Every structure is written in C-alpha cells, then in structure tokens.
Amino acid sequence: MKALTYHAPKDIRFESIPDAKVTKPHAALVRVRACGICGSDLHIYQGHGFSDDVGFCIGHEAVGEIVEIGASVETLKVGDEVMISAAVGCGRCAACRAGDAVRCTNNATGCYGLSHALPGCQAEAVMVPHADQNAAIIPDGLSHEQALMLTDNLPTAYLGALNADIRPGGTVAVVGLGPIGLMAVEIAFVLGASRVFAVDLVAERRAMAERLGAVALPPGDERAVLKELTQGLLADSVVEAVGADATLKLALGLAGKQGTVSTIGVNQTKQFPFPMALAFNKGLTFRTSLCSVVKHWPELVPMVRNGRLKPEQFISHRMPLSGGAHAYALFNDRRDGAMKMVLTC
Amino acid sequence: MKALTYHAPKDIRFESIPDAKVTKPHAALVRVRACGICGSDLHIYQGHGFSDDVGFCIGHEAVGEIVEIGASVETLKVGDEVMISAAVGCGRCAACRAGDAVRCTNNATGCYGLSHALPGCQAEAVMVPHADQNAAIIPDGLSHEQALMLTDNLPTAYLGALNADIRPGGTVAVVGLGPIGLMAVEIAFVLGASRVFAVDLVAERRAMAERLGAVALPPGDERAVLKELTQGLLADSVVEAVGADATLKLALGLAGKQGTVSTIGVNQTKQFPFPMALAFNKGLTFRTSLCSVVKHWPELVPMVRNGRLKPEQFISHRMPLSGGAHAYALFNDRRDGAMKMVLTC
C-alpha cells in the first residue's frame, strides 16, 4: 500500500510499504479516508523525533472505514466509519479500558507513526490494536473532518485548557496560535472565561484569535499590555501551545497570583530554567500533559455536534496523500496560511 | 421618606415611612436609585410571605448612592455608587466575612423587606448593615441596571446552575422561564452545556429562551420530546426555577441517569411527594439552595462586564417607585410581557 514515510529531516516520501493487516484478535484494519498532520509530526520532520528509526510510516490522526476485524472485536464491524484515537495503551488494564491510555499501568502508552513499533496512519490503511478501546464509530451528526479533529488536536487542546484551571469569569492567556492554540481560545470561552488574550508572532494568527473573541497582545510587549488591561492582575490561566523555552518563560510571566500555567506544546528540554522565586511569590501551578483522547470524547462529541466548538474551521488545506511531502513543507514553513493540513486518500 | 409597603394580599402602597438611618457604626445609608421586584416578592404580594407582619417596607434588590456611613465602615465613602447584596448575615463570623451569608454561624442569615425586622429597599433610602460586607462599589464598566441584577437574580440563577452540576458538553433542562430561569439558560451555555432545553407554559417566554439558543419543549409533552431528542438519555442537569410541586415533579422526571436536579424556586411544601424509587433507579442528586450573593460577585462581575452574560436584557419595565403597585400587578399577572420590573427613584 501507499504511505508517507520519514527518511531524514525534511525528507518525507510517498511510497509503497507492506500492507497493514490484522495480526491480533482484538485489532481492526481501517481503510484511511482522511488523515491530519500534527504539530508534533513537525518534530519528526525537523529531525528531532521520538526515535532513531527511519523509513517508518508517519502520522497519528486518521478516520476511515473498517475493512477487517479480529475475532474478539465486539463494538465495530466491517463497513463502520470510525475515528481512531492517536493515543494507544495496552488496551487491557483498568486505565486503558476507561479510555485513559496515558495512565496505562502496563507502561504501554504509545502513538502511531513515531517509529516502526506502531506504523503511522498517513497511509492508505492502518492497523488499530484493541480496536474496541482505541476507535469508535463516528457519531451521528459529525462530519469526517470534525471526527478527524477529535482523534488528537481537539482533545489535546481541551485537556490543555482544563489543565489551566479555566473557571467561569476567569482571565485566560493563550500563547501560540497554531491549530491547537486557536482551539484552546475557543475552548476557553466554552469553559466560561470572561476574557481571552492571544499571543503569537504571526499577525494573521492573532487576527484569527480575535475573530474567535480574543484580544491579541502585541508581540514583544505581551506582559506589559496584559498587566495594564487587567489592572495588574495578569491571567488566572495560561495555556502554552508551542513547546519552546521562550514561550514557556513568557507563559509563566503572564500568570497572575495563584494562577495556573498549562503547557501543551511538547518540550523535551532537560533543564529548563524555571523561575522558582517568581513561582513562589505568585503561588503558581504548572502542568504538563499527554492526552488520552478517548477519555474526552463523551464531552467533546456533543460540543462539536451542537456547534459549540467548530474545530474544522482551522483546516487550511485539503490535499491528496500523494502530496504529503508538499503539505509538510507548507505547514513547517507556515506558508500559504497553513494551519491544519488534511490529507485524503 | 417614600416607600412601597405591604398591607394585605395585592395591597402594595406607596406611602411615607420613617426615614432610614445609620444606627450602628458598621452600617451605611444608601439613597436608592433603582430597585427591582423579585419573584419571591410575589410570595408576599400574594399573601403567603415570610412573616405575619403588615405595613413593612418591601424589596431586597437595590443600587444607589452612599449618603452616610458609620464610623467603622472602611471600604465605602459618601458619594460611592453601590450595589447591595440581598442576602445579609451577621457580618462578623468567618462565613459572613467571606461573603457567604447563608452559612452564617450565628444563624443571622436574613434579607431586606420580608418583615419589619430589616426594612426593604423599594424605598427612597435603605440602611445597609455591615456595609463593608454587604455592599460594594459598582465595578467600572457596569451600568446601574447590570449592577441591580447582581444584587440577587443573577447570583441566584448562577448558583442554581452550579448546583445542577452543569458540565462541559452536558445536556441541560430549565423549567420555568421567568427572569431567573432565562438567566439560567444563558448561564448554562457559559458553563459549557452543549444543549439547553427550555420549559414554560408561556409561548413568549419559550421564544425568549430559543433566542438565547435553547430548544423549547412542548407544554404537556416535555418528557417524551426530551427523551426522543436525547436518544433516551434525558438531561444531565435540570434547573427548576418555579418552586411549585408540579414543576418540581416534572424536573425530577426530566433528569437522566446520575443526573442532578437543582431547585431555585422557593418551595415551602412540608411534605412534597418525592419519588424515591425513581430517584434510586436514576441515581439522582437533588439540591436546594439559598444564595449568598456576595460570594459570586468575583466570577459574575467580569462575565457581565465582558458581555458573556447580559442580565439587563431581561428587564421588561422601568417605572417610577410611585408606580410600584401597578408594577406588582403587571408582574404578578404576567401582563404586558412583564419580566424583570425595575423601579427608579
């Protein structure tokens, strides 16, 4: 079958790989209809991925049709259109059965497309282990594109917002306005924020946040302006959706007394210079997170279905899987207004 | 001074009473600019009030100007425009100092205008005990009418909604679409509800709820239609904002498994026939509440200031205090589209 594979930094290829297949009784084979490129795929693209492998199929966001199921699969059947959770656990422990793969007590938390261990889904087909746990029929009323956003990005943004302790009436700042950051802006309002402040270097992205109701802060002067607009109180909740040390530092500075900073953006720094004195004086809470995806579907599905969240609005490009290399380049360089990239096959 | 007084069922008079004055060092005298008629004032108007007194000044919602303060008042000064909490406690215990008058450990929780004990504020002036605790300068950016809604109705609706355990993505039903019920509809969305269903016998009120984004249920057929629209799940959260036994019974029927029913409407039934078997099978939570008002200002003020809640939209009539008797009659009879009645002086 055809798939996108990673070979070297900035070298993504559309090529043939061995067919995905069902090898265990609990697995299912899904014919991919649409897959997304995630911000964390860019870590791989840029050459600082999560393994030393090369030649593996990349991608962890997909929707498609079940074409084969193992003997033990109970809740799915051939022909079902499904959305696949990016997060995968052992599928057997209590945490995994509860849809909370990142708490897997068998230490089997994983993800598609990070290495050869679990092939990715930027491909014509993908094998889903423990399909009963890790995939679900696309709920009535949801489009394939909405469902695709539920496989990773929207739950990740949602958890990031929850982790920021956003409360009714609260003041929120979101640092980094890629697809997940913009979703966090939208979610902050759904969680009752009275004001959301938006931070990004790219004017176009700040403008998108303002269309969602946020107030953009001027680059380079974020803290001073936020302080002024909040009578010195700064933000109750800060969501950092980049993952760089500089944005993390900025995020910590935007938080007010007893505030919470939630970082979504994957940051693999070994020794980030954390300002303890500042954190103490403010009484900060700082949260990192990996998202279990499935756990958040019961809340997110009705919000998308009823139009409270419109994650599909952040899709900027729809391209064929064969054009994947180009899509990666556009997204990586933020060219052509690239936001969420969707590949179809 | 002039004031509205209660004499007998449907007998509200605009007449002279002794001037309000500051009698304790912690008290303040407020020249009333605007006051509201609350649904619970109708209990008094209809003759089943909270005491046997007659001739007392009625009303517990007001904003106005400080014209005199006692020697111990610290946070207010003459000339300040203030909003007054309808709930009043001892002002001294830990609960009262925290703005949580209904938990007053000295059992001094009270309210203006229920008897001669604490004269009401549908008057030219009102004495506010423990003014530092029980009143606050109207925050910048809030109109007097918005502030007036913060003295009782909006906090009451907000607590009622919180008590219904409304969660992101949840399904909510609101029974009774007077001003507080409609505010509960608006608040339900702010708390993340994916869908809000609205119940009232009056078509015009259901139409108002639909303009707020709710789905109205047909009178007499509420449960069946809700069941159909929710695939049998019914509502996660139900807010009952009437206080009658019939609406309470309906509310309990609209709740789904593990649901919560929150009743705001004052119900003084001694033996309400509670359906225990039903409650058990559903695993229901049932909550009553009295609202401490001040406690909720930190969350509500920014929501009103930033337009997330627009409680002033529910004001239907603005009349002079001298026309109070007429205002009561309109509100009681639901004539002329009477919703929130505001009296000015």
Place this chain on the structure above:
Amino acid sequence: MKALTYHAPKDIRFESIPDAKVTKPHAALVRVRACGICGSDLHIYQGHGFSDDVGFCIGHEAVGEIVEIGASVETLKVGDEVMISAAVGCGRCAACRAGDAVRCTNNATGCYGLSHALPGCQAEAVMVPHADQNAAIIPDGLSHEQALMLTDNLPTAYLGALNADIRPGGTVAVVGLGPIGLMAVEIAFVLGASRVFAVDLVAERRAMAERLGAVALPPGDERAVLKELTQGLLADSVVEAVGADATLKLALGLAGKQGTVSTIGVNQTKQFPFPMALAFNKGLTFRTSLCSVVKHWPELVPMVRNGRLKPEQFISHRMPLSGGAHAYALFNDRRDGAMKMVLTC
C-alpha cells in the same frame, strides 16, 4: 450444581439447578469459593424483591476460581482467583468499559441473582458476562474475605460516603449500623471527618461504631443530642444506610446548613414526604446512588491492602452454602450478632 434459590418469602432452598456455563465468548465461568448475603438480598427474602420470578438462584457477591473462559476473554485465565463485581452493564459502551456500569448507555445495568435473567452467585458456580470488565484477579495481599467485601458492600459504603460530601474536618452522621453503615463510619474517618456520630436502635451495633471511633447518639433523641454536641450546627454530611422512610426523615433532620444527605439504603417508596421547606431553609443536597463497584477498586484496593480499611472485621458468620437458609434467617432477624454473613463452598 447446588445453589440457593428463592421460592417465597422466607423460603430459601439449597437445591440443584442446571450447571452454569460459558455461553458467550466474553464470558467466564467461576467456581465460587465464598459468597456473601447482602442487605438487599433481604428485600427478596422478605418477599418484596426486584421481580416476580421464583425459583431463581439468588446472591450477587462472590469470589472464586476461573474454571473456563470464552474465546474473547483477554485478562483472565483458567485458575485465576477472582472477585466479581455485583454491578453488571452491557460491557461494551464507554461507561461500562470504564467500570461505570450504572451509567451504561445501553440501559443494560443489572445485577446477579435478582431474577432468572442473570443467575445469582450463592451457588457452586456462576457465569460472569464480559468477564474482562466485570471481574478482576484478586490483588496481591488481599484475602478472599477482603476481596469478597470489595464485590459490593465496601464500594457501596464508599460511594455513599463520597456522595455525602465528607470533607476534611467535617462532621458526619451515619444512620443505620449494619455492615454497610459501619463501613461508612470507618470510611468517614479515612475521608478526613473530625467527628462521626452513629445512629442505630441496636445497642451492640452502636458499641461497634464507638469502637471505630464514632460517638453514638441515643435512640429517640438523636437530633437533640447531636445539636447540643455540635453547638447547633448539626452534621455537614449524613449517610443513611437503612432505606426506610423513618430513617430517611431522621437523616434529613440531622443535616446542618448547606449539608448533604446521602442515602445508600434502597428505598422504593413512590411518594416519600420530603420536607421541602426544611431543605430550602438548610440549603440541602440529597443524593441517592447505585454503585458501579469496579470504578472504585483502584482507590479501595490499596486502602484495604494497607489496612486503612478493614472490611473483613464486619463478618460475623462463616457457614457452608448448604446452611444458607439458616444464614438468611439469622441475618434477617439480627440474631446471634449477625452482621456480614459469608457462605463458603
């Protein structure tokens, strides 16, 4: 195989019934080693059970050894010693997979031994549907008797205590000191209660509660004494573990301002005379509950393993399954200090 069956009020028989067997791929057959008689079994024994069936095998608490598994069972194997959840759901929906059978969205929440629909486990063997979800290997360090208490009673008492909003430093009252009520006393302390007050008509049971650290209230004078001992504040949290109207009424009276009353005892009254006026004046929360069992194992297992909870201390009798009819009689009549009855086979 041999089993206990229900035929008529006070007519429990030890007799032969058809062998239990594995009929579905997800099911397992468990050779029962020990089973318990639950307070709710007495509803059946007394003739006001949950169906009109007769001749069915009764009982819903058991531990034992897996002797056969269906082809789809993943986490269990023949020879495993397991504890079986009394609550059973569809096993497939998201709620059931998360161990929350009472929220089963397929409305399949059930229990062993209430009718012929799902045969009981006071038998030599029992078929466990969806065994991966509804049973678990007895954790290391737990005795069979401890595990047996985890199949229903302890999780039920725990949920009842959680539902009473027991908080650190809080004052708790427990009404009804059968096995579950006594467990609730023990749990209240684990949840941080500063004082626990215990109510029962039987002096011996009050003495047991006092040995757990509670203060017993004198029968007939509970409210007055509680009021005096709490300087008028009464209890923050009340757990009702009987299910009778009289004890429910008492429980509501023992709650203080903004208190919570949680009822565990199954009450099937159609029209319980609920004191709305009292509830309003206090601002009460009232919660009923059915327990999902499996959901609470991750918290309860370590508490039992490390001796923070000792549910096995409430076992008063250990008898052979063949003596089941006698065990029922003793328990029903509260004879011979009957508390938790365990039958072995």
Place this chain on the structure above:
Amino acid sequence: MKALTYHAPKDIRFESIPDAKVTKPHAALVRVRACGICGSDLHIYQGHGFSDDVGFCIGHEAVGEIVEIGASVETLKVGDEVMISAAVGCGRCAACRAGDAVRCTNNATGCYGLSHALPGCQAEAVMVPHADQNAAIIPDGLSHEQALMLTDNLPTAYLGALNADIRPGGTVAVVGLGPIGLMAVEIAFVLGASRVFAVDLVAERRAMAERLGAVALPPGDERAVLKELTQGLLADSVVEAVGADATLKLALGLAGKQGTVSTIGVNQTKQFPFPMALAFNKGLTFRTSLCSVVKHWPELVPMVRNGRLKPEQFISHRMPLSGGAHAYALFNDRRDGAMKMVLTC
C-alpha cells in the same frame, strides 16, 4: 518592651525595642504568651532573608492575650486569648475578608517579622492589623500550643498536602521531615493516603515519620526503593518540604505518571533546572504555594480539637523568649533533637 531582633547572620538578640501599640482603629495589641520559630526564620538567621533591614523584630507565629483594641474592632475584646495568622493582607478586599490574604487584590500580602515594615512577634507584644480578619479567639478545647501551631505551620503543611492532590487510596512521598514535613505525613493519612513514604537524611526524623505510620526510604536510594515498593508506579503525590534544589529534583523524580509535586519549602532560585522532558513523559503537575492561614482554620480546628491531628507532638523545646538566640542556634544546627521551638514570655 523586650524582643528578639535580627542584626546579622547568626546574630539574634534579646533586647529592648519601642513598645508595640495600636495605631489604627482596626488594629489590636496582643500580649504574646508563646511564639514559635519557623523554618523560614532560619532563612533570615542564615543571612538570606526577605529584606536588607537589620535590627527589626523577628517572628511570625504567636498566641497571646488582647490588651488593647482599636475602635473598629468588632469580634475581639480586651482579655480574649487569640491566635494570630502569620499571613496578613490589606484586610479590606474581598480575598482578605474571606481569609485568603495571599490573593489580596491590593497586593498587600505580607508577614510579621521580615523587616521593619511589620514588626515581628518574637516579642512581649505585637500589633495585629485588621485584627478581626487576622486573629481569632482560641477555640474551645484547644491548648495554647495547639493554637500556636495553627498560626502558620499546620495550615502550611495542610495546604502543601492539598496541593499535592492527595486522594483516598493514593501513594504519597514526603521529602524533608522537619516539623512541617512531619505534619504533612500526618495530614496525608487524614486525607486518605494508603501509603506514605518519608525522606530525610536524619535517621531520627525518619524514625518519627515511621512512628506516624510512614515507610522511610533509605537516603541516597529513595527512588529505586520507592519504585520497587510500588511495582514501578512511584508516588501519586509528592510533598517537598525543604526548599533546596536537590530535594526539589528528588521530589520530581519520585512522582509517578500523572503525579503531582507540591513544594512547600521556600525556594528562591532564579533558574531551577526543571526537567521538562521528564515532566512531559509523566504528565506532571507542579505546585508552589504561600498559605493564607485563616482560610484553613475552619477545617483544621476541628481536626486538632478531636485529635485527628496532633501538631503539638512536634514541639521539641520550650524556652523563655530571653533564650531566643540559643533556640535559633539549636534549631539551625538540628542539635538536641530540635524540631519545633516554642518561646514563652
């Protein structure tokens, strides 16, 4: 009057300073009966305090008798025996009135004895600003020593434990077994911990923790042993009660997946090398905190009164105020089993 003053590192003097007096209507003068030396006083003693002042009166923990009150004080009178909150705010904003001084919106959060700004209470008398907010009559049933522990140490330990998200059944590690760390051990059990692991270099302190029910981890090998004892899961909650970079690093390593690390020990490092990659992989929450003291009295007073917490057991020395310099030296050098040092006058 006589007082302890700070002059230079390790130079604490018992000398005469101007008499404390009531200078504002809301203030009270307290004749100190007992005061404590806090771990954070050692920061000053060691020369890295919170200001450049010298010659100021030190100390922020005291109980004593009201000897004079300002005209606006309502809840206290001359002769009352009171406990004084170490944390002081403006006394006027909503947060301060609610006993939450560290959220003071007037940015007036402060503490006694850090500089000349607010003289300390290791003195014969101390002036308490906004005495209604910042002091309270010692509750019935509490000794003066118990009350003294409520002025700072116990609330600080309690908040530190709450901030660690300790849950029923959870596994807790406490790093640093000074008085606050040991109190955190005791509190962890009250909050439902199933197991508490204790870390300190001093064998005697580890032995004290074991007497409280904890399991001590061997110095230098803490993480490996914890991992083994928890089957690889490590701790759900970690309380760090030292404030050094090394202990903070250790604490982060002891936390398991989705764990929370709460640091109580004041750490003024500008750039602590925070292990972001580790935090991400674990999904950690990290919390710092300053304690509002008064806010936690409603929960802590009943726990102390009813013997659930026994903070007075950590008092190792009782000495006269005149011996303060010696007491500081003992505490600083951990000599003679120095734990909590209490000075009387």
